[in-house]
Amino acid sequence: MAVVESSTKVVLGGTRGGPDVSTLRKDRWWLQPVITTSVLTAFVIYSTWAAFQNKNYYVGAIFHRDLVSPFYSPCLAASCPTGSTAGFILHGWALSPALIILIFPLGFRLTCYYYRRSYYRAFWWSPPACAVADSHASYSGETRFPLIMQNAHRYFFYAGLVFNTLLTYDAIRAFHQPGLGWGVTVGTVVLSVNAVLLWLYSLSCHACRHLCGGGSNSFAAHPLRYRFWKFLTPLNAKHMNFAWSSLVFVALTDVYVRLVASGALTDFKLF
Ligand code: FES
Numbered sequence: 001m002a003v004v005e006s007s008t009k010v011v012l013g014g015t016r017g018g019p020d021v022s023t024l025r026k027d028r029w030w031l032q033p034v035i036t037t038s039v040l041t042a043f044v045i046y047s048t049w050a051a052f053q054n055k056n057y058y059v060g061a062i063f064h065r066d067l068v069s070p071f072y073s074p075c076l077a078a079s080c081p082t083g084s085t086a087g088f089i090l091h092g093w094a095l096s097p098a099l100i101i102l103i104f105p106l107g108f109r110l111t112c113y114y115y116r117r118s119y120y121r122a123f124w125w126s127p128p129a130c131a132v133a134d135s136h137a138s139y140s141g142e143t144r145f146p147l148i149m150q151n152a153h154r155y156f157f158y159a160g161l162v163f164n165t166l167l168t169y170d171a172i173r174a175f176h177q178p179g180l181g182w183g184v185t186v187g188t189v190v191l192s193v194n195a196v197l198l199w200l201y202s203l204s205c206h207a208c209r210h211l212c213g214g215g216s217n218s219f220a221a222h223p224l225r226y227r228f229w230k231f232l233t234p235l236n237a238k239h240m241n242f243a244w245s246s247l248v249f250v251a252l253t254d255v256y257v258r259l260v261a262s263g264a265l266t267d268f269k270l271f
Pocket of ligand 1: 157
């Protein structure tokens, strides 16, 4: 028996779909792009401001603490306060030490597959949401400069692992309070949570999952990789959550260190 197919042609509007109707969606599809735009814009403004401050990024021995802001770690400039340096100094750098390292975490976030989806939607409207017309007349994907640079994500991922290791070291170091010995303060908890969230963000990365499980036709031949892949896959499903929580928390960590360093807040010892 012949199957008769019938279909109703749906014509969307917008630049590439026609002049009148940009979407048939009746829900609040615009809410997600609005939230994305607001949070990312707030983060960029705050982190730029913090990176240029060049002060109050380290709580040192004078406060019996060893807390460094993640925006300034590793602190590589000769101007870095004693105790905050990473053991290697870049002589001749007169600007804020945050500007030396900013490119790595920034590059990692900017080229992240999840953030790409988010900011292409939120800022480029390309398209702003599923089943909503694109606002651009043409689409070349990521095949040309500058968007072809997004392919560098894997290399930023490697750099991110180095930064996570350094920030984990900072968190462990914070448990030692100069002149007082070992203990736990609110600051140590803040730095530790920050390091954990950054690890979760990196380990849930799509490039990380591909590195562990991709490029192989048989898991049986690679049992260790299979184990990694099995461990990373559920994390990968939550990559969006880790992307947002780590982004917000890294800024909050800088705020906390800044408040304590400036004397506006006391870093309470818990035990
Ligand atoms: S895909 Fe988001 S960090 Fe790699």
